Amino acid sequence: MRITLKQLAVLKAICEHGQISKAAKHLHQSVPAVSMSLKELESSLEAKLFVRSASGVVLNESGQVALTYANTILGQVSELKQRFQDQATGEGGTLNIGANKTCGNYVISKQLPYFKRYNPAINTRLKIGTSSTIEQMVVDNELDLAFISARPTSIGIESQPWLSDRLCVVASPEHKLAKRTASIEDLSAATWVLDEEEAASRIEALHLLKELGVTVQDEMVMNTMGAIKRAVGTGLGLSVLPLLAVDAELERGDLREVIAPGAGSEKRSIYLIYKSERLTPLAQRFIEHCGIELAK
Structure with missing residues (x-):
């Protein structure tokens, strides 16, 4: 039949x-x-x-x-x-977006509700991971587009700088180093609250401290930025975190940026990454929502 x-x-x-x-x-x-x-x-x-x-x-x-x-x-x-x-x-369907921890938790997660409000027929899925993991997922066609904190190294991946960010040393408002300029000796003697061993944010933090001439002697390790910020907020110690992750706390006064010679001066970019052949009207709609104009 x-x-x-x-x-x-x-x-x-x-x-x-x-x-x-x-x-x-x-x-x-x-x-x-x-x-x-x-x-x-x-x-x-x-x-x-x-x-x-x-x-x-x-x-x-x-x-x-x-x-x-x-x-x-x-x-x-x-x-x-x-x-x-x-x-x-680009009027409907499902869009798979990836982002590293900083951009995913503190930027893209805030963009998605507004995007959904004006595009109710579009479903979005956000995957948060390390920049290297997210880049590989774009390579493997698991994601339509992504945002990471380093220029991609994979062949066939297009990239464009989006947001500007920088690392900053933060402390509780009550910490002694939040009230005066910190010396290299002060920073070396401080307790540091840092990300877990394999995290890119930890590598970046230690690189910055080394550039400043700081030797980390006492540290605590936590695996989320939320936990790190809460620990620093209690006055337990200092941390090095992306400005995008702490700008709200700095504005409210929950944390203070520590003034130290050379700290916070180096800028870095958040990159949009994608494959040209997967740049669908749906993906382009989200890119436009983020205010990104793709280079021609």
Whole structure:
């Protein structure tokens, strides 16, 4: 038994118009073609679907059952076509976005609710990980686009600087070094609250401290920036964190930036990364939402 969408559409049209000739006109088909489609459908179902009336044809009991299925199937097909049309034009679909911890937790997670408000038909999925992990996921086509804190090294990945960021030394407002300029000796004697061993943020923090001439002698290790900020806020010690991750705390006065020679002067960028062949209208819509104008 082979039932086609064309046959189901014919069934629905005949039911709606009550006459085969009117259904044919509505479908832009000939009367013989519509009659043939109906005959093939009845043959496949091994049942008559209409009975003749004074004004044309009406559904019988078998026809009512068939029409229920036809409406469901044709409706689902219409939804499927609309979904892919929306995705092709950027009006709907699912967008897979990646970001490193700083950008994901403190920038993209704030952008997504606003994007959803103005694009309710678009579903978004945000994956947060290390910059290297996120870059590899773009390479493997697991993500449509991503934001990381280093220029990508993989072949075939396009990149563009987006936001400017910098590392800063932070402390509790009550910490003694938040109230005066810190010397290299002060920083070397301090307790440091840093990210876990393999984290890029830890590597960057230690690199900055080394550049400043600071020797870390006492440290605590935590695996989330939230935990680090809370620990620093208690006055336990100092930390080196991206400005994007602490700008809200600095503005509220929950944390203070420690003034030290050479600290906080080096800028770095958050990069948008993507594959040109995967830059769909849907991805472009989010990029535009972020205020990014792609280089031509």
